[in-house]
Amino acid sequence: MSNEAIVDFYKEIIAEIEEGLTDELPFSQEVFTRLILERLEEAGHLDGAFPLYQEGRVKNAVYRIDGYAYDEDRSRLDLFTTIYSGDLPANKIPSADVAKALNRALRFASACVDGLASQLEPANTDASDLARLIETESNKLSAIRILLLADGIVGNFTPPDEWRGKHLEFEVYDIVRLFRILGKGETRADIAVDLVSLIGNSLPCLHVPAQNDEYDAYLAVLPGKVLSQVYDRYGARLLELNVRAFLGLQGRKSVNAELRKTIAEQPSMFLAFNNGIVATVDDLVVAKNIAGGLGIHSLQGLQIVNGGQTTASLHRARRKDSLSLDHVSVPVKIIKVGGADLSEMVASISRAANRQNTVQLADFSANDPFHQQIETLANTTWLDDGKGRWFYERARGSYLAAEQSAAYRKSDQNNFRQQTPKHRRLSKLDVARYLSALLGLPDKVCLGGQKNFQSFMQRLKDEPSPAPDQVWFKRLIAIAILYRAAEKKIRGLKFPAYGAQITAYVVSGLLRRTGGRVDYDRLWSKQNISPELENLIADWSVNLNEIMRRSAGQKNPSEWFKKADCWKDIQDQLPALEDPLPPELSYANIDDNLTIPATATHSAVDYERIARCMQIPSAIWMEVAERGQKTGTIHWRVAGICRTLASYAAGDWEKKPSAKQAKPALDAVLAAERAGLVNTQG
Numbered sequence: 062m063s064n065e066a067i068v069d070f071y072k073e074i075i076a077e078i079e080e081g082l083t084d085e086l087p088f089s090q091e092v093f094t095r096l097i098l099e100r101l102e103e104a105g106h107l108d109g110a111f112p113l114y115q116e117g118r119v120k121n122a123v124y125r126i127d128g129y130a131y132d133e134d135r136s137r138l139d140l141f142t143t144i145y146s147g148d149l150p151a152n153k154i155p156s157a158d159v160a161k162a163l164n165r166a167l168r169f170a171s172a173c174v175d176g177l178a179s180q181l182e183p184a185n186t187d188a189s190d191l192a193r194l195i196e197t198e199s200n201k202l203s204a205i206r207i208l209l210l211a212d213g214i215v216g217n218f219t220p221p222d223e224w225r226g227k228h229l230e231f232e233v234y235d236i237v238r239l240f241r242i243l244g245k246g247e248t249r250a251d252i253a254v255d256l257v258s259l260i261g262n263s264l265p266c267l268h269v270p271a272q273n274d275e276y277d278a279y280l281a282v283l284p285g286k287v288l289s290q291v292y293d294r295y296g297a298r299l300l301e302l303n304v305r306a307f308l309g310l311q312g313r314k315s316v317n318a319e320l321r322k323t324i325a326e327q328p329s330m331f332l333a334f335n336n337g338i339v340a341t342v343d344d345l346v347v348a349k350n351i352a353g354g355l356g357i358h359s360l361q362g363l364q365i366v367n368g369g370q371t372t373a374s375l376h377r378a379r380r381k382d383s384l385s386l387d388h389v390s391v392p393v394k395i396i397k398v399g400g401a402d403l404s405e406m407v408a409s410i411s412r413a414a415n416r417q418n419t420v421q422l423a424d425f426s427a428n429d430p431f432h433q434q435i436e437t438l439a440n441t442t443w444l445d446d447g448k449g450r451w452f453y454e455r456a457r458g459s460y461l462a463a464e465q466s467a468a469y470r471k472s473d474q475n476n477f478r479q480q481t482p483k484h485r486r487l488s489k490l491d492v493a494r495y496l497s498a499l500l501g502l503p504d505k506v507c508l509g510g511q512k513n514f515q516s517f518m519q520r521l522k523d524e525p526s527p528a529p530d531q532v533w534f535k536r537l538i539a540i541a542i543l544y545r546a547a548e549k550k551i552r553g554l555k556f557p558a559y560g561a562q563i564t565a566y567v568v569s570g571l572l573r574r575t576g577g578r579v580d581y582d583r584l585w586s587k588q589n590i591s592p593e594l595e596n597l598i599a600d601w602s603v604n605l606n607e608i609m610r611r612s613a614g615q616k617n618p619s620e621w622f623k624k625a626d627c628w629k630d631i632q633d634q635l636p637a638l639e640d641p642l643p644p645e646l647s648y649a650n651i652d653d654n655l656t657i658p659a660t661a662t663h664s665a666v667d668y669e670r671i672a673r674c675m676q677i678p679s680a681i682w683m684e685v686a687e688r689g690q691k692t693g694t695i696h697w698r699v700a701g702i703c704r705t706l707a708s709y710a711a712g713d714w715e716k717k718p719s720a721k722q723a724k725p726a727l728d729a730v731l732a733a734e735r736a737g738l739v740n741t742q743g
Contacts, residue, residue: 068150070244071236090145094127097210100243102510103488109509115188124168129191136203136380142166144211151236154213166207167224174199186557194617203380206230252295254360259287263356277397285389289376300369320374328388337392338368438534445586451538452481454488493517495540501573503565507622539584544568546590551602562622567601570635576671576717580645593643604636638665667720670727674706674718681741682707685730688738695729702726
């Protein structure tokens with residue numbers, strides 16, 4: 062790793078920070094924090110992290126944080142603290158400054174436990190809600206983690222290992238580590254597990270020598286606690302080649318529920334009942350132990366390709382449910398790939414070994430055909446002016462790699478930046494966020510980038526859809542433009558809390574209220590939204606902020622907004638639309654299948670009718686159709702429309718009524734009610 066490469070990476074960071082300075086974000090340190098948190102989440106290092114600058118005093122001591130994340134499953138609080146200078150080249154940060162940043166963050170946590178929330182004004186800000194969360198959950202916390210984000214170089218620093226009786230972890234993301242992760246791109250090779258330090262000695266194993274130089278296999282039994290600790294350290298990055306979502310513990314037949322039951326009631330039987338895990342490594346250190354057998358000292362590039370459910374369940378049992386793993390042992394098969402192709406080997410292992418839940422190609426995120434197709438469409442779909450396009454970063458760091466490859470010639474570099482500027486860069490997390498909002502799942506968006514992405518990939522697997530084409534891709538970009546414009550506008554309104562969540566609910570709310578009938582062609586063509594739509598977003602965000610707060614009641618807002626029940630409650634209270642509508646909403650550019658351009662215009666009344674249709678359950682629509690047609694109360698054609706809406710309602714309105722359907726359908730409901738055929742009130 063050359064110093065020159067780090068300096069070039071740092072220059073890119075500074076350039077992005079300067080581009081990101083706005084009236085809403087006027088300070089470089091805040092832009093740096095926001096940028097790094099976003100990129101680390103894309104890289105899988107963080108999940109559900111929010112920038113939040115909060116500084117104050119307790120007596121004569123200063124407290125300060127720059128962001129936070131709360132992992133309910135792990136019962137772990139992350140607090141971020143930032144040291145940013147903007148000086149080139151990156152300088153070494155004195156240990157005293159590192160200690161000061163750590164202590165300021167810990168002071169904030171202590172102040173929260175001691176009742177800081179009651180002292181913060183106003184009482185409905187991100188900071189006051191976070192303070193209340195820490196105060197309420199402090200007894201349940203398994204650990205607190207302080208993460209330092211720094212644009213300098215941090216040397217050796219030994220933090221305390223405890224805070225108020227809780228395990229304290231301190232992690233540093235200085236410019237060198239950020240370059241390793243975000244610059245050249247961290248790989249599985251950066252995952253190193255020292256088994257001797259975790260177990261106290263090497264892990265006894267049985268070696269199965271390579272055949273045809275394709276792989277070596279090692280069979281061992283790993284303590285459950287050690288597997289949980291490794292997952293605690295590396296999280297979902299251990300499952301990079303097998304990124305299935307953790308499916309939860311619901312249902313009597315859930316594999317994970319059975320795992321938990323065994324851990325709780327018969328921990329010593331776990332080895333007998335569980336199939337164990339299969340892992341690949343790039344390398345490992347093996348030597349003879351005291352007993353004369355073989356022992357594994359360390360693993361490099363560890364990836365769990367089968368047994369992700371087992372790993373996550375063990376971790377959850379220890380962290381969330383406080384169950385002991387002292388008597389839990391896990392059979393493990395470790396494959397050191399030799400001459401074989403790693404990707405093909407992993408796919409073959411997963412297909413052959415996993416019989417608990419069917420594994421499909423969608424389980425491998427970056428190499429999934431869906432993401433490959435989006436990348437191809439991004440590379441081949443040019444804007445209407447023929448001069449620019451969007452860049453889809455299917456693999457982490459591919460934008461920077463493409464930019465660097467174009468840097469060999471100045472003209473190529475300029476062309477790349479003009480054709481695909483940074484603001485037209487899309488990540489996998491972006492795609493999952495925008496499409497989840499489009500599908501009316503703002504609660505999933507509020508889970509955070511990684512969890513929403515896992516949920517999105519699971520839906521893609523469970524509900525296969527046609528392969529993306531150019532029409533689909535243009536609509537994706539149109540939603541991206543709408544979503545990003547909403548983010549910018551809502552950020553400018555400077556809500557005291559939950560700007561990101563308000564954005565998700567505003568976008569999903571608008572798309573629901575309009576039945577998804579937005580002029581996507583206009584958004585694609587103009588690559589921005591109209592002033593009228595911007596004003597509508599501002600009005601809706603103010604209204605929805607109040608509605609969301611009211612819906613949360615005494616619950617913690619950030620946790621409530623992640624619940625499907627929250628969205629269910631809020632969608633029935635969405636603001637009404639009023640004429641004149643923005644041009645993106647007053648023109649219906651799509652038919653009922655959302656594919657074919659049409660010429661009809663829409664008014665606020667049309668959208669109100671659509672909303673009323675979506676409040677009527679499937680059974681009522683069927684009654685109107687069957688009884689209305691049988692008695693001659695409604696025409697058979699209108700009865701057909703009612704049956705269509707019954708199917709839409711049964712599908713939870715994944716398909717929305719059109720204005721052309723809504724008017725006769727509502728007239729039919731009214732006629733059926735007057736004839737005493739149905740009752741929509743009871």
